[in-house]
Amino acid sequence: MENIAYYNGKIASIEEMTIPINDRSSYFGDGVYDATYTRNHIPFALEEHIDRIYRSAAMLKISAPMLKDEMGRLLRELVRRVDCPEQMLYWQVTRGTAMRAHAFPKEDKPNLWVLSWPCSVKDIHAKLKLCTMEDTRYLHCNIKTLNLIPNVLAAQKAAELGCDETVLHRGNRVTECAHSNVSILKDGVFRTAPTDNLILPGITRGHILQICRENGIPVDETAFTLEEMMQADEVVVSASSVFGLPAVEIDGKPVGGRAPELLEVIQQAYMKKFLTETTPQAG
Template sequence: MTPIYLIQDRLVPKEEVRVSPDDRGYYFGDGIYEVFRVYGGKLFEAEAHFKRLERTAAAVRIDLPAASSELKKQLEQLIAANSLIEGTVYLQITRGTTPRAHAFPAQAEPVLMAYTTEVKRPVHMMQQGIAVVTMEDIRWLRCDLKTLNLLPNTLAKQHALDRGADDVVLHRSGLVTECSASNVMIVKQGAVITHPADNLILHGITRAVALRLARELGIPVAETPFTLDDLRQADEAFVTGTTIEVTPVISVDGLPVATGNPGPVTRRLQQAFEQAIASVIPQ
């Protein structure tokens, strides 16, 4: 089956997709994006994703080509066209196509592109946990904006893989921020602790779901910075993300987190997340 892409407001076969060399996303990374999870053929937490898309678009001064309600309908049509049951939808909007110049173009129509990918849930990682390494976070100071400028994140991810780890935990002078493409949390004395949703981290949708579920379960939550020492001495640690869901961290820089096994609070959150997924899948 030929993959179908959404280009502007049209569904077209992948082979018809063209990227102009004058697209500002191509030569400046001048664009924004969202990655939506799909369970049972349905978008998960769509409203939250679109709110974040709107926030990022406003901050970088890109006009969305349509209202979020219309974009949602288009993504649902894209999902149906590709018969996607479980996976992701990638949505990207660049500032437009115009001759290269740093200043915003006086007239440029935003370029929208979206496609689907079949992605299975990472059951093994969620059950067994992952290993992480740490490194200094030297990215820019607007990490809360979901833009196309992801070279620092890809370098961080490769840094981890080169060292036999699954991901990297970033920190600024010892204060933990996030991972290469997910948020990180620790558990200490039964409480979940994670960096506040300020400009230093991406405001993860799964992060928000996990914190909401923790509060519903009566688990104390503290959105406050914690240190590398706190991470290494935590009772539990886990990461949250659109594709990784709620996944335990069992070692940091080669040393085990507590017993080196997924902890009970993480397991409770995983179970609650399973129920949240089940609630959106058509019966």
């Protein structure tokens, strides 16, 4: 298949799949999601992404549609059905299907959506242009919910300005980007916002922290300001498809470019991790 869609056991192409109009995601965005990339039909860091979607669901009191092991087997099987070995794998769990009412439906029966289509991770040698925007999202950014209108508006601002991403900030504190985490390198230290309720704990962010520790790079998980970001040696954007790319411009002003060797250590280690974990094992 060129791509694949799954809904509660039904499988079709993305173009052919239909969803009940009463799925609560249509009314309220009442659900959670996660995503990762595949190489050689192997989803990267799948268990970590499954753990995160289960945590997000639990925080919203959404029941799990199946056991974690079952979800892993299902996702791997669906990925194998798509012709292209490099894919974006996306899945979401919604609270269920019921007539519109704000309170939870009496029947506890969540819906599982899965989509996968050809897509590759970004070139680690790419340079990014960023813009900034006040973070007006609610106070549960640590939950990976479907409620993403502020993120959509931020991403659209970047598109209109010819930028790659929008950095969000609450007052002077930098939080994260529209659909990425943002960190900085300063004086040899990798600094990134704490995983409080104002940011999503990115899987890639966590991997980069591990790589830093393994390579003797000090880590500081404290919030930083807009001024500190603009004066950083490197501004680093990370997401499932972005393995620590540097920004060269923010709001039209040049930034970073003062610690390329240190950033390359992180990037190369991450790429090695990705290639190793997505290479089929002999036997």
